Amino acid sequence: MRRDTLTVRARYVVPVEGAPIEDGCLTIQGPRIGWLGPASERQHDLDLGNVAILPGFVNAHTHLELSPLDGGPDGPGSWPEDELGWLRRVIAQRRSSSDESLREAAEKNLAAAIRSGTTLVADSTTAGMSWPAIASAPIRAVVFAEVIGLKRERGLQTDAAAWEWLASVRPENQIAGCARVGLSPHAPYSTAGWLYHKAVASGLPLSTHLAEMPEELRLLAHHDGPMRRFLEDIGAWDDEWEPIGPRPADYIRRGELRNADWLIAHGTYLDPDDFWQLRPQAAPDGKRVAVAFCPRTSARFGHDRHPYRSLLERGAIVCLGTDSLASSATLGLLDEMRFLHARDESLSGELLLTMATLFGAWALRADTSTGSLRPGKSADLAIVALPDRDAADPHGLLLESDQPVVGTVFEGDFVSGRWNGTA
Ligand SMILES: [Zn+2]
Numbered sequence: 001m002r003r004d005t006l007t008v009r010a011r012y013v014v015p016v017e018g019a020p021i022e023d024g025c026l027t028i029q030g031p032r033i034g035w036l037g038p039a040s041e042r043q044h045d046l047d048l049g050n051v052a053i054l055p056g057f058v059n060a061h062t063h064l065e066l067s068p069l070d071g072g073p074d075g076p077g078s079w080p081e082d083e084l085g086w087l088r089r090v091i092a093q094r095r096s097s098s099d100e101s102l103r104e105a106a107e108k109n110l111a112a113a114i115r116s117g118t119t120l121v122a123d124s125t126t127a128g129m130s131w132p133a134i135a136s137a138p139i140r141a142v143v144f145a146e147v148i149g150l151k152r153e154r155g156l157q158t159d160a161a162a163w164e165w166l167a168s169v170r171p172e173n174q175i176a177g178c179a180r181v182g183l184s185p186h187a188p189y190s191t192a193g194w195l196y197h198k199a200v201a202s203g204l205p206l207s208t209h210l211a212e213m214p215e216e217l218r219l220l221a222h223h224d225g226p227m228r229r230f231l232e233d234i235g236a237w238d239d240e241w242e243p244i245g246p247r248p249a250d251y252i253r254r255g256e257l258r259n260a261d262w263l264i265a266h267g268t269y270l271d272p273d274d275f276w277q278l279r280p281q282a283a284p285d286g287k288r289v290a291v292a293f294c295p296r297t298s299a300r301f302g303h304d305r306h307p308y309r310s311l312l313e314r315g316a317i318v319c320l321g322t323d324s325l326a327s328s329a330t331l332g333l334l335d336e337m338r339f340l341h342a343r344d345e346s347l348s349g350e351l352l353l354t355m356a357t358l359f360g361a362w363a364l365r366a367d368t369s370t371g372s373l374r375p376g377k378s379a380d381l382a383i384v385a386l387p388d389r390d391a392a393d394p395h396g397l398l399l400e401s402d403q404p405v406v407g408t409v410f411e412g413d414f415v416s417g418r419w420n421g422t423a
Pocket of ligand 1 (some may be wrong): 063
């Protein structure tokens with residue numbers, strides 16, 4: 001039974017918009033946040049103890065249908081891995097997987113993502129494969145159907161499959177309007193230009209892998225190199241292929257391609273000259289463009305120099321994603337934050353948490369309903385256990401710790417963790 005109002009107390013309530021509240025309370029009123037403030041100002045119904053209440057995490061880039069890869073250099077000691085060799089293994093896994101097993105993987109991985117405190121996810125999927133799991137789960141989502149193919153025949157095939165799924169998704173299949181649909185032209189190196197133009201014409205939110213590796217830059221600029229040999233090898237190369245432009249950013253910034261919301265996966269090798277173009281203010285008609293940085297995946301492939309700091313300094317929105325279990329050990333945003341914090345302590349805990357919550361919500365046009373703790377917003381929460389010590393900055397308690405996520409709340413309901421069923 002859902003209670004109309006439930007006030008929970010915690011060691012910290014971290015609103016993201018506003019300073020952390022030590023010994024704080026948060027009132028859940030139906031599906032929304034009713035109030036938050038110091039515990040001294042309100043009687044609580046439930047004391048959660050030594051935890052932090054945060055906005056639910058936003059995973060801005062993943063592929064729920066993918067599973068960990070068999071074989072190959074998966075041990076941390078053997079990283080970084082050659083990215084083309086990895087792609088080859090991902091393709092082999094996909095080709096050998098039945099639709100049923102992809103759907104099952106999506107369902108299992110989604111449950112793990114929810115347990116890790118995720119309440120909004122951007123999922124790229126083959127022809128809506130993850131949709132049944134997502135549409136019936138307690139989570140907000142944008143599901144991007146992938147279109148891929150340099151060869152016309154392959155492009156037509158994936159485009160038709162994506163649109164068949166889009167046509168099958170009707171409002172009555174959506175749970176409380178929490179899941180939205182989008183399209184994902186896979187990447188400049190794998191996807192013909194006409195598929196990008198067609199995706200933009202749809203008016204749907206879009207996502208694409210962009211400027212992911214040096215081999216992609218070389219292919220676009222010179223039509224040769226290891227990426228071309230790789231594509232020839234797997235039978236995906238098309239002799240007639242012409243890129244939209246010589247630089248990855250051409251795929252989202254050239255002409256009418258600007259007229260869409262673009263969520264860029266990775267963006268590791270974007271040209272610094274393009275960074276100013278990626279500011280929200282530079283987008284036409286309020287369109288939104290953001291970069292989803294996946295720290296552990298990026299490190300796995302030896303990409304040490306993701307330009308997240310330069311992008312942020314120029315006012316671009318950088319959010320965080322996990323990418324899939326094929327490149328990352330978990331689908332937990334807290335794991336990504338801790339990993340990045342350990343590598344770059346100069347990035348403030350406050351900004352890092354904003355990247356994992358409010359910035360992702362903004363990129364997915366969900367920032368008016370989620371992404372921070374504010375009265376009136378949806379009660380989408382991640383509850384994280386804290387270590388038994390003091391710290392000047394509570395973000396340090398979250399980031400320099402291995403304490404787990406102990407609860408997830410979605411629209412006012414405890415959907416995972418030790419208080420499941422409380423509300
Ligand atoms: Zn990806």
